[in-house]
Amino acid sequence: MVQCTTPVHRPCRCVRPRQNTGGTVESRYYFHPFTATGSAINVDDLPLDNSFAELPPAFYTRLMPTPLPAPYFVAASARAAALVGLDPALLARDDFVATFAGNHVLARAKPLAAVYSGHQFGVWAGQLGDGRAILLGQLAGPHGPMELQLKGAGKTPYSRMGDGRAVLRSSIREFLCSEAMAALGIPTTRALTMTGSDQGVLRETVESASVVTRMAPSFVRFGSFEHWSSRDKPDELRILADYVIATFYPELAGAPNPYRALLEEVTRRTAHMIAHWQAVGFMHGVMNTDNMSILGLTLDYGPFGFMDAFDSDHICNHTDQQGRYSYANQPQVGHWNCYALAQALLPLIGSVEEAQDALEVYQPAFAGKIDELLRAKLGLATAQDDDAQLFDAMFTLMDASHADFTLFFRRLGALRLDAPEHDAPLRDMFVAREDFDAWALRYRARLRLENSVDAERKLAMDRVNPKYVLRNHLAQVAIEKAQARDFSEVARLLAVLEHPFDEQPHNEHYAALPPDWASHLAVSCSS
Numbered sequence: 040m041v042q043c044t045t046p047v048h049r050p051c052r053c054v055r056p057r058q059n060t061g062g063t064v065e066s067r068y069y070f071h072p073f074t075a076t077g078s079a080i081n082v083d084d085l086p087l088d089n090s091f092a093e094l095p096p097a098f099y100t101r102l103m104p105t106p107l108p109a110p111y112f113v114a115a116s117a118r119a120a121a122l123v124g125l126d127p128a129l130l131a132r133d134d135f136v137a138t139f140a141g142n143h144v145l146a147r148a149k150p151l152a153a154v155y156s157g158h159q160f161g162v163w164a165g166q167l168g169d170g171r172a173i174l175l176g177q178l179a180g181p182h183g184p185m186e187l188q189l190k191g192a193g194k195t196p197y198s199r200m201g202d203g204r205a206v207l208r209s210s211i212r213e214f215l216c217s218e219a220m221a222a223l224g225i226p227t228t229r230a231l232t233m234t235g236s237d238q239g240v241l242r243e244t245v246e247s248a249s250v251v252t253r254m255a256p257s258f259v260r261f262g263s264f265e266h267w268s269s270r271d272k273p274d275e276l277r278i279l280a281d282y283v284i285a286t287f288y289p290e291l292a293g294a295p296n297p298y299r300a301l302l303e304e305v306t307r308r309t310a311h312m313i314a315h316w317q318a319v320g321f322m323h324g325v326m327n328t329d330n331m332s333i334l335g336l337t338l339d340y341g342p343f344g345f346m347d348a349f350d351s352d353h354i355c356n357h358t359d360q361q362g363r364y365s366y367a368n369q370p371q372v373g374h375w376n377c378y379a380l381a382q383a384l385l386p387l388i389g390s391v392e393e394a395q396d397a398l399e400v401y402q403p404a405f406a407g408k409i410d411e412l413l414r415a416k417l418g419l420a421t422a423q424d425d426d427a428q429l430f431d432a433m434f435t436l437m438d439a440s441h442a443d444f445t446l447f448f449r450r451l452g453a454l455r456l457d458a459p460e461h462d463a464p465l466r467d468m469f470v471a472r473e474d475f476d477a478w479a480l481r482y483r484a485r486l487r488l489e490n491s492v493d494a495e496r497k498l499a500m501d502r503v504n505p506k507y508v509l510r511n512h513l514a515q516v517a518i519e520k521a522q523a524r525d526f527s528e529v530a531r532l533l534a535v536l537e538h539p540f541d542e543q544p545h546n547e548h549y550a551a552l553p554p555d556w557a558s559h560l561a562v563s564c565s566s
């Protein structure tokens with residue numbers, strides 16, 4: 040057995056500077072631009088491939104999406120469209136809407152639903168699979184091929200008790216957050232477009248149906264490996280691992296033990312992704328192993344949340360009564376999930392020691408990345424031994440006063456080294472003003488140590504401390520308008536979130552504290 044013995048590492052227990060072991064994979068593809076721009080373009084000309092469909096049939100079920108009555112266009116992301124060489128204007132056209140609602144099946148599509156299993160809330164859940172997501176295939180792009188997946192396109196053999204649908208409310212949240220995270224520089228799946236239909240879908244109430252077209256190089260999950268391992272199917276396990284390595288991690292193929300190398304790299308990427316989450320106050324909400332991407336991407340946006348008032352134990356998912364996926368627990372859960380992956384890969388890796396060694400990268404990778412991100416957030420150009428204590432004290436202070444996460448860091452950028460009399464916008468965020476003063480004294484001393492210059496520091500800090508994040512109430516306003524068939528707010532909010540670090544004078548209200556009514560918003564697994 041591979042056992043997780045890691046102590047909880049909370050974001051405010053920040054550790055010594057460590058070497059950043061990160062490593063991004065350069066794209067090995069070159070882009071054949073499809074440049075689908077003209078009105079003469081036929082949607083069936085989209086040069087779709089499907090490498091996943093070349094795996095043996097045990098890995099998926101080939102099936103058609105279920106059409107929706109009278110689908111309409113809701114939104115499109117121009118940035119995501121650029122990743123597959125598509126003119127976003129095309130996405131509103133009837134034939135594209137029909138395609139991305141699942142009503143028209145592209146000539147070159149090989150639609151399929153993939154099988155996987157997983158641990159949900161720490162408990163083995165057995166077989167799951169794409170219960171409402173249908174993979175069409177992949178399109179080439181400047182950074183490599185992107186798979187297109189229709190989420191909410193009807194029942195599959197893995198739907199269990201579900202209806203195979205997604206509601207407009209949750210689709211808007213997934214669409215906006217995918218693109219917001221990408222703009223924040225956080226590894227994530229993307230959202231190309233959203234379609235809707237007035238077909239009723241029963242959740243707590245009857246809501247309208249929607250399909251989000253998601254994109255990622257791959258939607259393979261930790262649970263895809265757990266599936267074969269749990270069934271004692273080493274051949275399938277190897278086929279899947281070889282496919283993932285050959286297609287997405289070719290540089291690992293020559294390693295002495297490529298499966299161990301895969302575990303190590305996925306562990307590192309997972310740690311880095313979660314450090315990014317912590318640094319912007321993002322909570323995923325359902326970090327089950329079936330929602331963990333083998334590429335280290337933020338995957339499956341459901342009851343996620345961005346922290347408003349800081350509370351390190353905040354639980355964003357109403358369904359998560361134990362707080363397993365609270366903000367402070369995310370780093371540890373990420374590690375736990377990597378242990379589940381290690382357990383699944385063990386038959387291929389061949390030795391518990393090798394698997395344990397691969398998992399050892401998690402803590403230094405997380406610590407190195409969070410330290411790097413926090414230094415940047417505080418405008419620190421150098422690393423000092425006692426930075427961890429400074430971060431620690433800052434989070435303790437924020438926690439005690441429930442200071443707004445996003446506003447605090449943004450305002451910190453405007454701090455003037457020699458003018459504490461101008462601290463009011465920051466200072467007033469804290470109940471115990473004198474505690475803030477004490478921390479600010481330390482922070483100023485630390486800045487002086489590296490001869491920090493106010494104007495330069497502010498510029499640098501504004502590039503890493505977002506002004507605009509997808510606060511729950513902002514999504515809620517867009518959702519309520521969309522439910523009345525006005526999609527303009529979805530587009531407006533997307534445009535704001537595409538530039539999270541910029542001052543947008545006309546959009547100041549999108550950066551404001553949540554209104555009182557927002558405290559009653561609850562997000563759950565219902566989607």
Ligand code: AMP
Nearest residue numbers: 167168169170171198201202203204339
């Ligand atoms: P999630 O918690 O959204 O990641 O979903 C967990 C599992 O339930 C996955 O296998 C999903 O495909 C499946 N699932 C969630 N919602 C539905 C639905 N409405 N219809 C069918 N399957 C669903």
Ligand code: MG
Nearest residue numbers: 329330338339
């Ligand atoms: Mg899922």
